[in-house]
Amino acid sequence: MRNRTKYLGSTAAAAIVVAAAAVFLIATFGISPYSVTRPLGSKPFTDEPAKLLAMGTTLHADTSLSPIGRSCNTCHLEEDSYKATFNKPYPHYVRSVQLKTGLDRITAEGMVQFCMVSALEAKPLPWDSNTLAALTAFVLERHRRALGRTSAID
Numbered sequence: 001m002r003n004r005t006k007y008l009g010s011t012a013a014a015a016i017v018v019a020a021a022a023v024f025l026i027a028t029f030g031i032s033p034y035s036v037t038r039p040l041g042s043k044p045f046t047d048e049p050a051k052l053l054a055m056g057t058t059l060h061a062d063t064s065l066s067p068i069g070r071s072c073n074t075c076h077l078e079e080d081s082y083k084a085t086f087n088k089p090y091p092h093y094v095r096s097v098q099l100k101t102g103l104d105r106i107t108a109e110g111m112v113q114f115c116m117v118s119a120l121e122a123k124p125l126p127w128d129s130n131t132l133a134a135l136t137a138f139v140l141e142r143h144r145r146a147l148g149r150t151s152a153i154d
C-alpha cells in the first residue's frame with residue numbers, strides 16, 4: 001500500500017513536471033495557429049491596391065509596430081531576404097511556421113502575422129485592420145515579382 005501511494009505520488013509529480021515543461025515550451029517557442037489564421041467570417045480591410053501598397057511600403061520600415069524596435073525591414077530590406085519557399089504560390093509550406101505553429105501551409109497575410117508575433121514580438125494585427133491589409137499588399141507585390149507575374153492576384 002505504501003509502495004502504491006509512493007508510486008502514485010511520483011507519477012503525479014512526473015505528470016506535473018511534463019505539463020509544466022509543455023506550458024513553458026509553448027510560452028517560449030510556440031505560436032498559436034489561431035494567431036496566424038484568418039478567423040472564419042472575418043473580412044480583410046479593402047482599399048485601392050495602389051494606396052494599400054504605398055501604405056505597406058511605409059509600414060514595412062516602421063519600427064513603432066514592434067515593442068522591441070524592429071521593423072520588417074530589419075530582416076527583409078531586400079527582395080531576396082526570404083528563403084526558397086517564398087517563390088511558391090501562397091498558401092505554402094514555411095519551415096519555421098511549421099515548427100512553431102504546427103501548420104503545414106500559410107497564407108501571405110498569415111506570414112505577416114507570424115513575423116509580427118515571432119520577429120517583432122508584437123501582438124497579431126486586427127484581421128480587419130488597414131495595417132494588415134497594407135503589409136499583405138506589400139508582401140504580395142514582392143511575391144508577384146519573385147514569381148515573375150504581372151498581377152498580385154493571378
Ligand code: HEC
Nearest residue numbers: 071072074075082083085086095096111112115116119139
Ligand atoms: C528578426 C527578423 C525578422 C523580422 C524583423 C521579420 N521577419 Fe519575416 N522572416 C524572418 C525569417 C527568419 C523568415 C524565414 C522563415 C522560414 O523560411 O522558415 C521570414 C520569412 C518571411 C516571409 C516569407 C515566408 C515564405 O517563405 O513565404 C515573409 C512574407 C515575411 N517574413 C514577412 C515579414 C513581415 C511583413 C515582417 C514585418 C511585420 C517581417 N517579416 C519581419 C525573419 C524576420
